Amino acid sequence: MWILFFLSGIAGGILGGMGMGGGTLLIPILTVFLAVPQKTAQCINLLSFIPMSVIALYLHVKNGLVEKHNLLYTLLPALFLAVGASFLAVFSPPELLRKLFGGFLIALALFGIVTGFLQEKVGGR
Amino acid sequence: MKNTAQLKDAKYKIESKPKRSLRKFFLSLGGAAIGFINGYFGAGGGMLAVPLLKHASKLSIKQAHATAIAVILPLSVVSSIVYVKSGAFDSNIFSPVLIGTIIGGVIGALLLNVLQNKIISTIFYLVMLIAGVRLMI
Numbered sequence: 522m523w524i525l526f527f528l529s530g531i532a533g534g535i536l537g538g539m540g541m542g543g544g545t546l547l548i549p550i551l552t553v554f555l556a557v558p559q560k561t562a563q564c565i566n567l568l569s570f571i572p573m574s575v576i577a578l579y580l581h582v583k584n585g586l587v588e589k590h591n592l593l594y595t596l597l598p599a600l601f602l603a604v605g606a607s608f609l610a611v612f613s614p615p616e617l618l619r620k621l622f623g624g625f626l627i628a629l630a631l632f633g634i635v636t637g638f639l640q641e642k643v644g645g646r
Numbered sequence: 647m648k649n650t651a652q653l654k655d656a657k658y659k660i661e662s663k664p665k666r667s668l669r670k671f672f673l674s675l676g677g678a679a680i681g682f683i684n685g686y687f688g689a690g691g692g693m694l695a696v697p698l699l700k701h702a703s704k705l706s707i708k709q710a711h712a713t714a715i716a717v718i719l720p721l722s723v724v725s726s727i728v729y730v731k732s733g734a735f736d737s738n739i740f741s742p743v744l745i746g747t748i749i750g751g752v753i754g755a756l757l758l759n760v761l762q763n764k765i766i767s768t769i770f771y772l773v774m775l776i777a778g779v780r781l782m783i
Contacts, residue, residue: 522738523742524742526739526742526743526746527742527743527745527746528746529743529746530742530743530744530745530746530747530748530749530750531746531747531749531750531753532746532750533743533746533747533750534746534747534748534749534750534751534752534753534754535750535751535753535754535757536750536754536770537747537750537751537754538750538751538752538753538754538755538756538757538758539754539755539757539758541767541770542689542690542692542693543747543750543751543754544688544689544690544692545689545690545693545774546770546773546774546777547689547743547747548687548688548689549777549778549780549781551739551743552781553777553780553781557736557739558734560729560732560734561734561735561736561739562688563687563688563689563729563734564688564726564729564730564734564735564736565735565736565739565740565743566688566689567688567689567722567725567726567729568722568726568730568735568740568744569740569743569744569747570718570719570722570747571719571722571723571726572744572748573747573748573751574715574718574719574722575719577712577715577755578712578715578716578719581711581712581715581716582712582716584712586708586709586711586712586713587709587712587713587715587716588699588703588705588709588712588713590703591669591670591673591703592713592716592717594670594673594674594677595673595674595676595677595680595695595698595699595717596677596716596717596720597674597677598674598675598677598678598681599677599678599680599681599684599691599717599721600681600720600721600724601678601681602677602678602679602680602681602682602685603681603682603684603685603721603724603725604685604724604725604728605682605685606681606682606683606684606685606686606725607685607686607724607725607728607729608728609685609686610685610686610687610688610729611728611729611732611734619781620781620782621686621687622687622778622781623777623778623779623780623781623782624778624782625683625687625690625778626774626775626777626778626781627774627775627778627779627782628778629690629693629771629774629778630771630772630774630775630778631775633693633767633770633771633774634768634771634772634775636697637764637767637768637771
């Protein structure tokens, strides 16, 4: 089992490293193929993000890529809602959370595909 | 001699006040959405944060990615605390996933140019779509 969890991490890590949102596939890999409970998979994904992003953020700040202006306008509401949403999630019935997560993935995928095609039409970035 | 921070602020100050307020409103609204999604689903914050920052703050792709991490990291920490305290943590699963994620992350960062590839992106989204459908039925 260890090797399977390890490979899931590799898959999620590669996608995350490429900036494609690794966690959004790590969680279904864990829940669908490795029978991990939904909340546990979400918890693990949140924690796994932290070490890499600390390093990445340090490098980005050093390179001056982080835009601090107006950052708090985004961050502060986000923090409040994150706490509330996390409580909501842990108290949600697991089946509901799983189904909603599925819907979330579908929405993200459609959004991603549509914006991808729109970019092509407009002529790239 | 103005430093770069002052020059960056100047970029925004040239705009009208209503426009600056609108920008702050959208950032706050977007921030709330990012926080909620990342907290409720334990993922996905980045996929919302990057477009938000790119369009609302007029950042380049690299800046948007970097600033998104500055937002998502504290969110993930805070959400993790709630999840762990509720008993959702499993060390047997976490250790291998963490190690894999770090190694994978390094590989992914080296493959960053692949992000530009539309075929890879489309495959990624199709897989996501299939996974989503599987979870719902």
